[in-house]
Amino acid sequence: MEASKQAHKAHVLVVPFPGQGHINPMLQFSKRLASKGIKPTLTPTVYIAKSMHTTTIPTLYGPPIQLRPISDGYDDGGKNQAQSTAVYLDSLRVHGPKTLVQLVKKLIEEGDPVKAIIYDGFLPWALDVAKQFGLLGVVFFTQSCSVNSIYYHVQRGLIQLPLQGPGPSTVSVPGAPELQPWEVPSFVGQYGSYPFWFHVVLEQFSNIDQVDWVLCNIFYDMEKEVVDWMAKMWKIRTIGPTVPSYYLDKRLEDDKDYNLQFFKPNTILCKNWLDSKPKHSVIYISFGSAAKLSEEQFEELAQGLKISNQTFLWVVRESEQAKLPKRFIDETSELGLVVSWASQLEVLSHEATCCFVTHCGFNSVLEALCIGVPVVGVPQYTDQGTNAKFMEDVWRVGIRAKIDEKGIVRREEVEKCIREMMGGRKKEEFMMNVAKWKKLAKQAMDEGGSSDKNIDEFVAYLTEC
Incomplete structure (x- = not known):
């Protein structure tokens, strides 16, 4: 041998x-x-x-x-x-x-x-x-x-x-x-x-x-x-x-x-854009590599982001971008950035990032826990509803967005969740809890x-x- x-x-x-x-x-x-x-x-x-x-x-x-x-x-x-x-x-x-x-x-x-x-x-x-x-x-x-x-x-x-x-x-x-x-x-x-x-x-x-x-x-x-x-x-x-x-x-x-990346991240664009933003000012939105949202859900998310008037970085895969409302990207160009893919770890760990709107795929939840970023959960299918339950009620690092009778998170709920994360009464509790889990994750490894x-x-x- x-x-x-x-x-x-x-x-x-x-x-x-x-x-x-x-x-x-x-x-x-x-x-x-x-x-x-x-x-x-x-x-x-x-x-x-x-x-x-x-x-x-x-x-x-x-x-x-x-x-x-x-x-x-x-x-x-x-x-x-x-x-x-x-x-x-x-x-x-x-x-x-x-x-x-x-x-x-x-x-x-x-x-x-x-x-x-x-x-x-x-x-x-x-x-x-x-x-x-x-x-x-x-x-x-x-x-x-x-x-x-x-x-x-x-x-x-x-x-x-x-x-x-x-x-x-x-x-x-x-x-x-x-x-x-x-x-x-x-x-x-x-x-x-x-x-x-x-x-x-x-x-x-x-x-x-x-x-x-x-x-x-x-x-x-x-x-x-x-x-x-x-x-x-x-x-x-x-x-x-x-x-x-x-x-x-x-x-x-x-x-x-x-x-391993199945999609090419817009790394330089994202980093330069985040570098230009104040600390803890950006909402990061991503629904992973597989989730497919309806046009109606895209519309509600987009309008919720607009009326929240908060800075955002939104990952929308190329195959999904046609579902975005017409003119949304142009109308929000001074407020947010839409990219086809991003290096999620780099975005979550950037000091400008404040919270993570996610489908609650298990890898995304783990990354948020390890890096210390509070979460707004918008689960879609498979294990995501269970992950969102634990995220909110067990680990207490975020909140789940409520859906209506059609299974859609409406714009008012999007705005409410974002405002809760950016400065609501529970923000301090979320930050303390994510810091605790970040420490425990590091200690485990x-x-x-x-x-x-x-x-x-x-x-x-x-x-x-």
């Missing part, structure tokens, strides 16, 4: 689900493993690997992260090449395990076998591949423990669907607050919507009892009671938040970025912190087994 292949403590495959919100956390965790002497090989799909324009990702204190792709059956266009999301997911289930098996065999032939497969919970077939080769199977949850506990309870028949009977039904799982139907993940609360995604989130638990480790992208203080309950069933460890080190413990120098200890324990297990 070559000397370079003997330098690391263990070699692992990291298999993410092919979406930016899933790849980024697992890539960041891979950087942490590399810094502790583990060799992680990331296995995105062929199309995503091509989009990354590299075969390796450098790490400062460890071996570079190799990219060895597997196939989803759509190597030239990924999900966009498929007829529908359902068709794509079916293709991924067929081609993913076949090409993962081929990769494991190829690495054995190259004299660089792996000890474990760390896989996204959305890809339970990766555990079957691990067991086929006698490898450790490690599931990585990119969503919160409470969300996954709800999915587990549904999958095991412990929560009966649909939720609504003669009256609204609440949902309770151990360690989590009682949730109203609109606060549970939409695939559960709106039973029958997106049946293909419903299958994906429940299948996470189809074979989990065979798993060796369960890793969660949170830090323990976020969901103590839920983690303690899950620990009765599985070897679970919290290893997050998987936010670049620069915004937490700063132990991985120059780790300021996820190294500091040397000897709860998440860092858990990563060390995992590394020791990989090394010894």
Whole structure:
């Protein structure tokens, strides 16, 4: 075996689900493993690997992260090449395990076998591949423990669907607050919507009892009671938040970025614009890489921003910009800036940013907690309603915008939430709470912190087994 292949403590495959919100956390965790002497090989799909324009990702204190792709059956266009999301997911289930098996065999032939497969919970077939080769199977949850506990309870028949009977039904799982139907993940609360995604989130638990480790992208203080309950069933460890080190413990120098962007950020424009604004004066609005708002919701958000008369930076993807009201950008050019994409970490950490209007995707919520920015939650679907509940009522770092009978946040509500964040009676409480969570997140990732200890324990297990 070559000397370079003997330098690391263990070699692992990291298999993410092919979406930016899933790849980024697992890539960041891979950087942490590399810094502790583990060799992680990331296995995105062929199309995503091509989009990354590299075969390796450098790490400062460890071996570079190799990219060895597997196939989803759509190597030239990924999900966009498929007829529908359902068709794509079916293709991924067929081609993913076949090409993962081929990769494991190829690495054995190259004299660089792996000890474990760390896989996204959305890809339970990766555990079957691990067991086929006698490898450790490690599931990585990119969503919160409470969300996954709800999915587990549904999958095991412990929560009966649909939720609504003669009256609204609440949902309770151990360690989590009682949730109203609109606060549970939409695939559960709106039973029958997106049946293909419903299958994906429940299948996470189809074979989990065979798993060796369960890793969660949170830090323990976020969901103590839920983690303690899950620990009765599985070897679970919290290893997050998987936010670049620069915004937490700063132990991985120059780790300021996820190294993966599906959209090109307007970095210089955003920075120069923010630099020209006073401290804590800018509202940052972004609904992530996947959410699709209706034209009516765009209209209400736009008018709410106008009547609030507050400075704003609004990320509206190019594919969504046609939904903006005509002349809105021209009419608000002195007040705000609309861009097609931004480096969210840089915007949130800029001293001009005051609050974050977000769909409450879990990565966005984690970034807000870690950087210390209060949140206005406008959840859209999937786990976002549950994240918004925790953000407002458990972590107490922001407020949820109220929707009307059509599910729309009206302009008056937009203005009200913004004013509450910019100078309302709860602003001081929000700022104190985000400062507390920012400190706890940093402590978790500091040397000897709860998440860092858990990563060390995992590394020791990989090394010894």
